Amino acid sequence: MSELNNTYTISVYTENNLGLLNRISAIFLKRHISIESLTTSQSEIENIFRFIIVVSITKSRVERVIKQIEKQIEVIAAFYHSNEETIFLETALYKVKSKSLFNEKTIQKIIKNSQANIVTVSPEYFVIEKTGWRKDTEKLYDELEPYGLLQFVRSGRISVSKEPMNISNILGLNTDK
Amino acid sequence: MSEITKISGAEAVIKSLLKEGVDLIYGYPGGAIMPIYDELHKYEDKLNHVLTRHEQGATHAAQGFARVTGKVGVVMATSGPGATNLVTGIADAQIDSTPMVCITGQVASHLLGSDAFQETDIIGISSPVTKWNCQVTKASEIPEVLAKAFYIAKSGRPGPVLIDITKDAQFELMEFSYSKCKRIRSYTPVPNYSIKQLKKAAELINNAKKPLIVFGQGVILGNAETEFKNFIEKTGIPSAWTILGLSALPSDHPLNVGMVGMHGNYGPNVLTNQCDLLIAVGMRFDDRVTGNLDTYAKQAKIIHFDIDPAEINKTVEVDVPVLGTVKETLPEILKLVNKNNHQNWLGKFHSLYEKEYSKVIKEELHPTKEGLSMAEVVKEINIASKGNAIIITDVGQHQMVACRYAKFNESKSNVTSGGLGTMGFALPAALGAKMGAPEREVVAIIGDGGFQMTIQELGTIFQTGSAVKIVVLNNNYLGMVRQWQEMFFEKRYASTELVNPDFVTIAKGYYIEAKKVSKREELKSSIELMMNSKKPFFLEVSVEKEHNVFPMIPTGASVSDIRLD
Numbered sequence: 122m123s124e125l126n127n128t129y130t131i132s133v134y135t136e137n138n139l140g141l142l143n144r145i146s147a148i149f150l151k152r153h154i155s156i157e158s159l160t161t162s163q164s165e166i167e168n169i170f171r172f173i174i175v176v177s178i179t180k181s182r183v184e185r186v187i188k189q190i191e192k193q194i195e196v197i198a199a200f201y202h203s204n205e206e207t208i209f210l211e212t213a214l215y216k217v218k219s220k221s222l223f224n225e226k227t228i229q230k231i232i233k234n235s236q237a238n239i240v241t242v243s244p245e246y247f248v249i250e251k252t253g254w255r256k257d258t259e260k261l262y263d264e265l266e267p268y269g270l271l272q273f274v275r276s277g278r279i280s281v282s283k284e285p286m287n288i289s290n291i292l293g294l295n296t297d298k
Numbered sequence: 299m300s301e302i303t304k305i306s307g308a309e310a311v312i313k314s315l316l317k318e319g320v321d322l323i324y325g326y327p328g329g330a331i332m333p334i335y336d337e338l339h340k341y342e343d344k345l346n347h348v349l350t351r352h353e354q355g356a357t358h359a360a361q362g363f364a365r366v367t368g369k370v371g372v373v374m375a376t377s378g379p380g381a382t383n384l385v386t387g388i389a390d391a392q393i394d395s396t397p398m399v400c401i402t403g404q405v406a407s408h409l410l411g412s413d414a415f416q417e418t419d420i421i422g423i424s425s426p427v428t429k430w431n432c433q434v435t436k437a438s439e440i441p442e443v444l445a446k447a448f449y450i451a452k453s454g455r456p457g458p459v460l461i462d463i464t465k466d467a468q469f470e471l472m473e474f475s476y477s478k479c480k481r482i483r484s485y486t487p488v489p490n491y492s493i494k495q496l497k498k499a500a501e502l503i504n505n506a507k508k509p510l511i512v513f514g515q516g517v518i519l520g521n522a523e524t525e526f527k528n529f530i531e532k533t534g535i536p537s538a539w540t541i542l543g544l545s546a547l548p549s550d551h552p553l554n555v556g557m558v559g560m561h562g563n564y565g566p567n568v569l570t571n572q573c574d575l576l577i578a579v580g581m582r583f584d585d586r587v588t589g590n591l592d593t594y595a596k597q598a599k600i601i602h603f604d605i606d607p608a609e610i611n612k613t614v615e616v617d618v619p620v621l622g623t624v625k626e627t628l629p630e631i632l633k634l635v636n637k638n639n640h641q642n643w644l645g646k647f648h649s650l651y652e653k654e655y656s657k658v659i660k661e662e663l664h665p666t667k668e669g670l671s672m673a674e675v676v677k678e679i680n681i682a683s684k685g686n687a688i689i690i691t692d693v694g695q696h697q698m699v700a701c702r703y704a705k706f707n708e709s710k711s712n713v714t715s716g717g718l719g720t721m722g723f724a725l726p727a728a729l730g731a732k733m734g735a736p737e738r739e740v741v742a743i744i745g746d747g748g749f750q751m752t753i754q755e756l757g758t759i760f761q762t763g764s765a766v767k768i769v770v771l772n773n774n775y776l777g778m779v780r781q782w783q784e785m786f787f788e789k790r791y792a793s794t795e796l797v798n799p800d801f802v803t804i805a806k807g808y809y810i811e812a813k814k815v816s817k818r819e820e821l822k823s824s825i826e827l828m829m830n831s832k833k834p835f836f837l838e839v840s841v842e843k844e845h846n847v848f849p850m851i852p853t854g855a856s857v858s859d860i861r862l863d
Contacts, residue, residue, distance in 0.1 A: 139421075139433070184611070185608070185611070194429065194430045194485045
């Protein structure tokens with residue numbers, strides 16, 4: 122078994138159900154696959170939810186996992202995509218002492234160059250938001266870190282696939298609007 | 299609507315069950331499910347509730363019932379320990395695809411999450427082992443959720459469903475109306491088959507010189523025994539069964555070549571690695587069937603008929619998958635395949651059977667040693683039942699022996715815990731089987747270890763008066779574990795010897811007629827005595843203490859390296 126691990130974005134369209142997150146995470150737990158990130162949100166269809174799960178596994182494993190996910194009663198469909206097949210982003214928030222902003226000229230330069238946004242400024246702290254790929258948010262982290270980060274948080278990946286996923290067809294919904 | 303037309307959630311549960319045609323429930327009451335039991339009392343002329351002696355027994359009884367009838371088994375239990383005691387049976391039903399609906403009581407909804415008395419997160423606990431589960435906190439949801447529960451449990455690949463109902467939802471009043479669930483938009487019970495794949499499969503079958511069929515429980519669950527028989531008779535393909543496929547094809551059918559897997563027959567295991575086409579029908583390539591995957595049927599093309607897309611390429615990569623129910627796909631492929639026979643190839647199975655017979659089976663069925671063999675007990679049961687009994691087995695050596703040697707004329711006659719290997723399964727499952735098929739003879743064959751795991755269900759058998767025939771093959775050991783210790787752990791018998799009580803006295807304590815046999819001369823007459831009894835009967839047979847089940851594929855070995863000694 123010389124198959125290599127690859128990063129896959131798994132998209133799961135589901136009915137809204139309380140216990141479903143538990144069922145889906147159990148599928149990964151049972152196979153000892155760690156979830157690198159997980160995001161749930163409303164999808165493009167009313168009352169249909171979308172899970173976006175990022176894992177690093179082999180192609181044959183992701184294919185099997187997809188079938189196990191689709192087997193869950195309230196899952197409408199599940200898909201997997203490689204990075205090349207999706208448009209994906211993450212958002213990071215950085216909380217820094219306000220003193221640094223005013224005292225260190227370089228900070229303002231860092232923010233400008235990284236195309237990050239200042240979300241809020243108060244006398245004690247300010248918050249920067251950066252949306253992009255992992256390497257972008259990590260680069261900004263490395264640059265801000267010497268000035269003392271009070272807090273840092275990064276969201277799970279959100280992504281859309283380049284190819285259509287045709288959930289409406291699966292559900293038999295009319296999409297010709 | 300006036301108040302008078304409203305009923306309680308608890309009554310709605312009972313009415314929903316009646317709408318689903320349920321007339322039998324196995325269960326155990328307790329605090330959080332008392333409103334439902336109170337309604338059961340009112341409906342006791344329509345719904346028979348059997349009080350088992352432990353909730354696990356209720357699940358296995360429901361499984362036994364479901365396996366022989368094809369209907370959904372229904373279980374009730376209270377919250378907390380009542381619910382957690384169901385988990386083993388639910389897991390067993392999940393892995394063996396048994397339709398079952400479990401209804402548990404739950405603490406009142408305002409107490410959820412407060413660590414209330416007998417509160418447990420049974421939804422969280424049961425999620426990995428249920429096909430679906432759902433917690434109900436409002437009475438008005440009960441009919442719809444139960445309709446979904448029955449639909450999901452029995453449709454597609456069947457499985458267990460658990461519905462957890464809070465106590466306040468049981469008391470709450472609601473307006474009852476019921477409509478059966480016919481569709482869930484996110485759920486496809488039976489996937490469509492592709493004509494293209496069917497044609498490819500037919501071409502492989504028509505061109506094969508040495509084809510082998512391995513069939514599983516899918517044939518039984520799909521009620522496709524006739525379709526399967528038509529298919530193999532037209533194509534003339536030798537057919538071997540997995541442990542759960544047993545009884546789908548009569549034992550004496552000329553194309554029945556025995557069991558595959560760890561303790562299966564020599565021929566089908568060896569020839570798995572010589573066939574040019576392997577046709578899997580409603581089976582899932584369990585590791586106990588395949589042995590080492592790296593050397594499993596590598597020379598063969600593989601066709602896989604299955605209802606569950608997740609089973610395709612799960613462990614064995616197949617050339618042609620045929621999705622759908624075999625009830626539909628087998629008649630379709632029947633039109634595309636040529637009439638054929640494979641006499642020379644079938645002859646290979648026969649000659650390997652002769653080898654197995656002379657090295658293993660002969661001594662098993664006609665022992666020259668003084669001690670009784672498990673197989674000769676099974677042989678005597680075959681003779682007395684003429685192959686018409688339902689045989690229930692537990693887990694271990696006796697299970698392998700019974701499945702190897704028991705004879706079956708009818709489908710749905712072999713009930714055993716296959717995938718999970720649940721010791722303690724047989725006694726309660728036998729009760730459920732007998733209640734599901736009261737006109738048939740039901741014989742439970744159990745080891746002395748497993749028997750003591752659910753021995754309390756003797757009480758339920760006595761109370762219901764179900765004429766279950768119980769045969770305990772007593773070797774005073776956890777025999778299968780001891781066999782492995784002998785073969786692979788240099789006879790270090792760690793905690794496998796059992797010092798047993800007087801089982802006959804225990805059975806008699808439950809007012810069940812009982813007998814013990816330890817001599818060959820008494821065996822036949824004792825089994826006849828048991829089989830002729832119209833009441834429950836307990837027969838203990840002292841068998842050879844240190845006896846090993848062969849053939850055997852050691853763990854990690856290839857199916858073709860199956861050992862005869």
